[in-house]
Amino acid sequence: MPSSSEIIAKAERLLRHRFGGVQRLSEPERLSGSGSAEVFRIRVANQPLFPHRSVILKYVPETGDILDDATLCREVAAYQFTTSLAPQHQPGPTLLAHDITDRLIVLTDVGDGDTLASLLSRPDPTARRQIVRDLGVALGRMHAATAGREEHFRVLLSRMLTAHPEAEAAYDLRDRSLVPAIDLGTDILQRSGVAVPAAVHTLADRAVRKLSSTRARAFTPFDLSPDNIIATQRVKFLDYKWADFRDVTFDLACVIGGFPQYLGTQPLTDEETDVFLRSWVNEVRTVWPTATRADYLHSNILAALVGWACSSVALMHYGSLAGALTALDTAALDAGDDDQDAGEPSELLLPAADKEFSAEQRMMRLDLYETFSALARFAALGTEPGDGCVAEFARIVSARLAQDPEA
Incomplete structure (x- = not known):
C-alpha cells in the first residue's frame, strides 16, 4: 500500500x-x-x-x-x-x-454534505420524509436521464476492457453471480427449515429474469450504500464500482428493503416508502408511463425485493459473493445447473433461542432481519393473490432472526 x-x-x-x-x-x-x-x-x-x-x-x-x-x-x-x-x-x-x-x-469535489446514513439516523420524521423525497427525485432523474443510453456506456466499458484485457475475465462476475445467489438463497432457506412457498419461488424466478430484462433499464450504481450518498444542494451518488444498466426496480427495492448489506439506518416506514415512490414516479412518468400504475409498480418492486432478500441470505452464508462462487463450480453456474449443492443449513438462520451467536453473526442476522421485515411490510401492501403468502413467509424468517427470542 x-x-x-x-x-x-x-x-x-x-x-x-x-x-x-x-x-x-x-x-x-x-x-x-x-x-x-x-x-x-x-x-x-x-x-x-x-x-x-x-x-x-x-x-x-x-x-x-x-x-x-x-x-x-x-x-x-x-x-x-x-x-x-x-x-x-x-x-x-x-x-x-x-x-x-x-x-x-x-x-x-462535490463539497461537504451530510451522508444519507447520517440524515436517516435523525429522529425528526419531517426531516426524514424530506430526505427520502429528495432521494426519490435524485434516483428518478438519474434513471430518466440515462434510459435508452446503454449503448454509449457499453462502448466506454468495451474500450476500457480492450485497453486492460486482464480485467475482462472478471469484470462481470458480480452480475453473473447474482443469478445463482438468488437461487442459492431460496435453497439455503429451505435447507435451514424454512418453507419457501410457490409465490416466493415465482417472484425469485422473476427477479432473475429482471436482471437481464430490457424493460425499464437505466444507469444505476446498484449497491446503494447510504454512506456513499450525500446531500449538498441536491443528492449525489459517489460510488460506481458496480454501476451498470439494469432494471431500475432493483434500486427502488434496495431503498425500500433498508439497504441490504448495510447496517445503521432505520428502515423506511410505509409512509416514507410512499413518499419515496411518489417522488420517483413523478420524475420517470414520461419515460415509463406504466410506473404510474401502483399495482404494476408494486409487483415489480416486490420481485426485486425478493431477489435482494434471497441473494443476501447467500452472501451472509458464504461471507461474500466471491466466497459463494468459490464454493460452487463456476462452469456449472454459467450453465444454470439447478442441482448444485448449496451446502449445509445456515447457522445464521437458526432461531435465536437455539444458539449463542458471535457479535459478527448477530450483525449479519440484524441485517437480514431488517431486509425480511421490510419485505414483509411491503408485500402486505400488495393486492395480488400471492402477496399475503409472501408477507407471511417474510414474517416467519424475520421472527427467526429477531435478537429477542420472544419477538
Missing part, C-alpha cells in the same frame, strides 16, 4: 499529464471510502490551466478478492459515462483523470 504522499505524487503527475502546467496538491484530508479504497480531499494550488481549488483522490488497492479487484475498469467507465451527461443530469462527481495501472481516480 503506497503512503498518502506517494498517492498525492502520482496524482500530481497524472493531472500534469492530463491538463498541463505544474500541479501542486497539498493539505490531504482523509475521507471515508468504500471498502479498501483510500479517499482524500486535496487542496490544489492556484494556476490558470486547472480551475479546481480542491479535488478528490480515490486510490483502489488490489485486495486479492477477484470481485473487488475487477471493479476499477467498470467504475472508471461509469464515471466517463456520467461525466458525458449534461451537468444538470450528472448524478455525482465529474471524472478529471484516471490511471488504471496506478489504480487512481481523480474527481471533482
Whole structure:
C-alpha cells in the first residue's frame, strides 16, 4: 500500500499529464471510502490551466478478492459515462483523470454534505420524509436521464476492457453471480427449515429474469450504500464500482428493503416508502408511463425485493459473493445447473433461542432481519393473490432472526 504522499505524487503527475502546467496538491484530508479504497480531499494550488481549488483522490488497492479487484475498469467507465451527461443530469462527481495501472481516480469535489446514513439516523420524521423525497427525485432523474443510453456506456466499458484485457475475465462476475445467489438463497432457506412457498419461488424466478430484462433499464450504481450518498444542494451518488444498466426496480427495492448489506439506518416506514415512490414516479412518468400504475409498480418492486432478500441470505452464508462462487463450480453456474449443492443449513438462520451467536453473526442476522421485515411490510401492501403468502413467509424468517427470542 503506497503512503498518502506517494498517492498525492502520482496524482500530481497524472493531472500534469492530463491538463498541463505544474500541479501542486497539498493539505490531504482523509475521507471515508468504500471498502479498501483510500479517499482524500486535496487542496490544489492556484494556476490558470486547472480551475479546481480542491479535488478528490480515490486510490483502489488490489485486495486479492477477484470481485473487488475487477471493479476499477467498470467504475472508471461509469464515471466517463456520467461525466458525458449534461451537468444538470450528472448524478455525482465529474471524472478529471484516471490511471488504471496506478489504480487512481481523480474527481471533482462535490463539497461537504451530510451522508444519507447520517440524515436517516435523525429522529425528526419531517426531516426524514424530506430526505427520502429528495432521494426519490435524485434516483428518478438519474434513471430518466440515462434510459435508452446503454449503448454509449457499453462502448466506454468495451474500450476500457480492450485497453486492460486482464480485467475482462472478471469484470462481470458480480452480475453473473447474482443469478445463482438468488437461487442459492431460496435453497439455503429451505435447507435451514424454512418453507419457501410457490409465490416466493415465482417472484425469485422473476427477479432473475429482471436482471437481464430490457424493460425499464437505466444507469444505476446498484449497491446503494447510504454512506456513499450525500446531500449538498441536491443528492449525489459517489460510488460506481458496480454501476451498470439494469432494471431500475432493483434500486427502488434496495431503498425500500433498508439497504441490504448495510447496517445503521432505520428502515423506511410505509409512509416514507410512499413518499419515496411518489417522488420517483413523478420524475420517470414520461419515460415509463406504466410506473404510474401502483399495482404494476408494486409487483415489480416486490420481485426485486425478493431477489435482494434471497441473494443476501447467500452472501451472509458464504461471507461474500466471491466466497459463494468459490464454493460452487463456476462452469456449472454459467450453465444454470439447478442441482448444485448449496451446502449445509445456515447457522445464521437458526432461531435465536437455539444458539449463542458471535457479535459478527448477530450483525449479519440484524441485517437480514431488517431486509425480511421490510419485505414483509411491503408485500402486505400488495393486492395480488400471492402477496399475503409472501408477507407471511417474510414474517416467519424475520421472527427467526429477531435478537429477542420472544419477538
